[in-house]
Amino acid sequence: MSPASIPMVLVVEDEPAQREVLAYNLEAEGFRTAKAENGEEALLLTEEEAPDLIVLDWMLPNVSGIEVCRRLKTRPETRNIPVIMLSARSEEVDRVRGLETGADDYVVKPYSVVELMARIRAQLRRTRPAAVGQKLTFDDIVLDSEQHKVFRGDETLKLGPTEFRLLAAFMEKPGRVWSREQLLDRVWGRDIYVDTRTVDVHIGRLRKALCQHGGTDPVRTVRGAGYALG
Template sequence: MRPKVLLVEDDPNLVELVRYNLEAAGFEIITTPDGEEALVLATEDKPDIVILDWMIENLSGIEVCRRLRRAPPTANLPILMLTARAEEADRVRGLETGADDYLTKPFSPRELVARVRAVLRRLRPALSGGTLDYAGISMDTAAHKVTRDGQSIPLGPTEFRLLRHFLEHPGRVFSREQLLDAVWGRDVYVEQRTVDVHIRRLRKAINVDDTLPDVVRTVRSAGYALDAGAEHLAA
């Protein structure tokens, strides 16, 4: 599966330049020039990273960044700001607002691709292959094996996919509907309560029948997250 990039940019020529280079590098691209639409797409289309211009339609890029960081479903979404604002104060503001990286225009397309890959390697290890690790849980995606604190954890296919999705986005809250789309697929009809059933099975497996701390957090009226502090918050 190709990593998905949400590009928020209102210059059509720049959109085509970035699209060409990222697609050539193996990424899937969705675009919008509109800050408000970007917030919707970030939640509904679940990109792996956002490339965000500062000066865009309706909402500024800095405000989009701030709102993405405040909203639980997108709080851990990687953000790279790509902007003509090159002053040190602007870079500091962008990074302090929550951007993971900051690249100024004009820029080298090769550098942009390299920075996107670097951010994903750091924040989304599943997208660069290898093993996923979080809170003592280790998943070998190639060998289809899961361990916690060195102990083998047997999982069914659905629980494995569910855990992988959580490990790719640690700390991020997903609604039942979002989990259905990500794990079961948008074209498959499954009732939302099915998610609860598989969450219970996943919880039982990775918590080793309640002998280890619960790392699956239930967020009332919102959904679920993989969270190392979940044992204090689970409902």
């Protein structure tokens, strides 16, 4: 699996020991991690790294976790990133406040690491299903990320690794228009320089692969914007 296709979790925790333990456990589970020790750093890293999920402590210096969550959920570019809030506050009113601010889940400290990992995977099954081994379906196309196979009808399709990752990104969000830059970030990763024209080359290969046994081309070119599935 390409590093870019492995889900990234941003850990926001001001206690160094807890931050490191949580990051260690996430990496042991196969995730990439980024770490922030305060709210301002969390907002900056979210913009720079575009994490797939954020584990966010409520009690942070400077900008609180609640305020970080509120800001993220009001921005179009970050509102769909799942946020799991960690807090020692166990009262119902606090849980309600956290969820009403936009948190997708609320976990009370001290927590079970096993349960937290299960909650993280549950959120990613909703937003990055291919990355956690889920089968994806669009019309007559089936992508089995666990076996790394793609089927169209009764036929098995032969796709290169880059084309497979492109198709997974499309099938996770059918109808979404992806710009070339967004596809570069998702499929190749921010640390690798690839010209945007390379995206067009691999889109062409993906289209050819999807139609190798017949059928219409499901990839749509959106002039001036990018590409979409369906």
